[in-house]
Amino acid sequence: MADHKACLYEKYVWEVPVRVTHWVNMLSIVVLAVTGIIIGSPRTLGLSGSDYVMGWVRFVHFTAAYAFAVSVAARIWWMFRGNRYARWREFFPVISSGGRARLWETFKYYTFLNKKAPHEVGHNAVAASAYSLVFLLYIVMALTGFSLYAEHRPGSLMHVVMTPLYTLFSNQGMRLTHHMVMWLLIGFVINHIYSIWLMDIKERGGVVSSIFSGYKAVQRKE
Amino acid sequence: MAKKSDDHDEMKQCSGTAGFWEERGVSRRDFLKFCTAMSAALALPVSLAPKIAEALESDSRPSVIWLEFQSCTGDTEALLRAANPTVGEIVLDVLSVDYAETIMAAAGYQAEEAKHKTMKERGGKYIAIVEGSIPTGANGAYCCIGGKSALEIAREVCGGAMATITVGTCASYGGIPAAAPNPTGAMGVKDAVPGATVINLPGCPVNTDNLVATVVHLLTFGKLPAVDGKGRPQFAYGKRIHDNCERRPHFDAGQYVEAWGDQAHRKGHCLYKMGCKGPETFHNCPSQRYNEKTAWPVSAGHGCAGCSEPYFWDSMTPLYKRLPNVPGFGIETTADTIGLGLAAATAAAFGVHGVVSAFRKGDESEGAKEE
Ligand code: HEM
Ligand code: HEM
Numbered sequence: 001m002a003d004h005k006a007c008l009y010e011k012y013v014w015e016v017p018v019r020v021t022h023w024v025n026m027l028s029i030v031v032l033a034v035t036g037i038i039i040g041s042p043r044t045l046g047l048s049g050s051d052y053v054m055g056w057v058r059f060v061h062f063t064a065a066y067a068f069a070v071s072v073a074a075r076i077w078w079m080f081r082g083n084r085y086a087r088w089r090e091f092f093p094v095i096s097s098g099g100r101a102r103l104w105e106t107f108k109y110y111t112f113l114n115k116k117a118p119h120e121v122g123h124n125a126v127a128a129s130a131y132s133l134v135f136l137l138y139i140v141m142a143l144t145g146f147s148l149y150a151e152h153r154p155g156s157l158m159h160v161v162m163t164p165l166y167t168l169f170s171n172q173g174m175r176l177t178h179h180m181v182m183w184l185l186i187g188f189v190i191n192h193i194y195s196i197w198l199m200d201i202k203e204r205g206g207v208v209s210s211i212f213s214g215y216k217a218v219q220r221k222e
Numbered sequence: 223m224a225k226k227s228d229d230h231d232e233m234k235q236c237s238g239t240a241g242f243w244e245e246r247g248v249s250r251r252d253f254l255k256f257c258t259a260m261s262a263a264l265a266l267p268v269s270l271a272p273k274i275a276e277a278l279e280s281d282s283r284p285s286v287i288w289l290e291f292q293s294c295t296g297d298t299e300a301l302l303r304a305a306n307p308t309v310g311e312i313v314l315d316v317l318s319v320d321y322a323e324t325i326m327a328a329a330g331y332q333a334e335e336a337k338h339k340t341m342k343e344r345g346g347k348y349i350a351i352v353e354g355s356i357p358t359g360a361n362g363a364y365c366c367i368g369g370k371s372a373l374e375i376a377r378e379v380c381g382g383a384m385a386t387i388t389v390g391t392c393a394s395y396g397g398i399p400a401a402a403p404n405p406t407g408a409m410g411v412k413d414a415v416p417g418a419t420v421i422n423l424p425g426c427p428v429n430t431d432n433l434v435a436t437v438v439h440l441l442t443f444g445k446l447p448a449v450d451g452k453g454r455p456q457f458a459y460g461k462r463i464h465d466n467c468e469r470r471p472h473f474d475a476g477q478y479v480e481a482w483g484d485q486a487h488r489k490g491h492c493l494y495k496m497g498c499k500g501p502e503t504f505h506n507c508p509s510q511r512y513n514e515k516t517a518w519p520v521s522a523g524h525g526c527a528g529c530s531e532p533y534f535w536d537s538m539t540p541l542y543k544r545l546p547n548v549p550g551f552g553i554e555t556t557a558d559t560i561g562l563g564l565a566a567a568t569a570a571a572f573g574v575h576g577v578v579s580a581f582r583k584g585d586e587s588e589g590a591k592e593e
Binding site for chain 2: 046048050054115119173176180194201219
């Protein structure tokens with residue numbers, strides 16, 4: 001082990017757009033989930049008919065929604081512009097045989113079947129696959145959210161753009177989907193924070209600080 | 223007072239010979255008021271009111287064939303049961319209703335003959351109004367009239383009409399007869415006769431004012447009003463109930479009815495938590511209302527049931543819950559109980575994983591290699 005450490009150096013892995021969108025997403029998801037739960041089962045907080053409690057909660061939800069949507073769109077754009085660790089291929093290890101092998105090894109580590117913790121420059125294969133699903137959930141949230149939102153103005157540009165969704169979903173189905181996917185995201189976040197903690201301890205690559213600084217400890221090629 | 227009689231004189235001047243309406247007990251003034259109201263209902267400029275008046279006064283009385291299939295006759299009732307005749311009803315009188323099972327005097331062969339006569343003589347020029355869904359299962363055997371299935375009749379009558387107006391949700395989208403498991407294979411007119419020119423006026427029942435406005439539009443401009451993605455006229459279904467609701471300020475304020483008959487319910491607060499489907503439903507109920515604009519469900523203290531949306535019986539239920547049940551889970555399990563359970567299970571699973579990982583010795587990592 002010691003000899004590995006001798007040739008470690010700081011490698012710049014997560015570029016600015018990756019880090020910024022990660023934290024904008026996190027903050028907006030927290031705000032969206034809190035306001036969303038209130039929208040879903042509000043308490044009577046208004047004391048008089050001229051209060052605007054729900055009005056403000058929804059306003060905050062929609063403002064955070066725009067921040068979230070712009071951030072997700074920016075990250076997806078960066079999947080075609082950024083470095084290899086940010087590229088779209090990174091999220092689909094299943095498409096290459098090497099990727100499938102890494103996926104299997106990492107899976108075995110997580111299920112205690114072997115003791116070799118993965119250590120990769122980018123995302124590990126299991127995490128990357130999970131993120132591809134998370135991005136799918138992001139898109140589902142944005143599409144169902146903006147479809148519900150556009151209903152206040154039928155015939156507007158947004159409403160017209162969302163036309164396929166109104167055929168795909170009944171209105172109630174859209175709401176339920178929007179609501180349930182929030183719980184899937186919450187489930188992911190529990191998993192995510194745990195795994196980050198675990199990997200920070202086990203692989204000792206400084207993964208937690210990497211999402212703040214962008215740098216990871218990597219061995220120099222010999 | 224003086225002002226009023228001036229107005230009246232003016233009206234008289236431009237009235238010409240208005241015998242038709244006066245004979246039916248409608249003053250010139252009321253008639254013109256009606257025309258103006260119609261232009262407003264149709265979201266047209268008031269300057270078009272005279273054009274509407276002109277169309278309604280012309281001698282050509284378009285024929286109407288009113289078909290009734292799998293229905294409760296609620297839409298006919300809505301039209302006929304008004305306390306006193308309104309101008310709107312008289313507009314429907316202007317039409318020559320050649321066939322309408324519930325109200326016509328003729329019966330049997332005579333009645334069918336009247337229908338065929340209209341179809342033959344006025345092919346492409348009559349209006350078909352359909353009430354009730356069309357069963358397509360068992361070769362249409364579930365609803366036959368005069369030896370023909372509803373589907374055959376609809377193909378014949380709607381196919382040859384200038385336009386078909388479906389009144390009520392059943393004729394528009396299948397409605398309650400089409401609710402799962404839809405034993406009769408019921409569907410709306412547009413699905414059953416795709417070739418027909420159809421405008422949908424869903425609702426349970428249809429709002430008579432919207433029917434009259436649609437007919438007036440057809441008489442005035444010779445074509446149907448603009449429709450939305452579900453084939454409904456935009457003037458009547460272009461806005462969401464929730465956005466025009468008289469209780470909306472209570473929604474925005476954060477004042478909700480929590481139980482039937484509670485303090486908030488008595489004060490008229492928002493019915494959102496009681497399963498009101500106003501946020502899902504497009505209809506002009508809050509402004510047009512029913513029964514000569516006296517009331518509509520929410521004004522009476524009951525949430526909207528979403529009756530003017532396709533498949534409402536399947537998608538808007540449970541009527542007194544805000545969100546549908548999650549498929550595969552029990553009736554009493556809400557989306558949030560399931561979500562909380564999921565979150566707790568995830569946390570527990572990773573908690574255990576964490577404890578195991580913490581006590582496990584000998585894990586190693588090679589460190590990432592730069593490729
Ligand atoms: C991760 C992101 C998001 C989460 C966790 C979230 C969560 C929620 C939740 C739980 C509800 C209540 C649903 C219900 O029970 O009816 C809700 C409602 C809603 N959300 Fe989101 N949401 C997210 C993103 C978005 C986005 C991107 C938009 C886009 C504008 C959006 C628009 C809406 C709208 C319009 C409603 C309905 C509000 C109403 O009817 O008053 N949401 N959201
Ligand atoms: C709402 C909460 C969160 C969500 C939805 C979320 C989601 C994600 C996603 C989608 C990625 C992939 C990023 C990309 O390539 O663009 C990621 C990476 C990462 N996140 Fe989060 N995250 C959340 C909160 C956090 C928190 C609180 C931390 C740390 C304390 C954290 C640490 C990291 C790290 C270290 C990575 C990169 C590690 C890797 O997988 O290689 N995240 N996260």
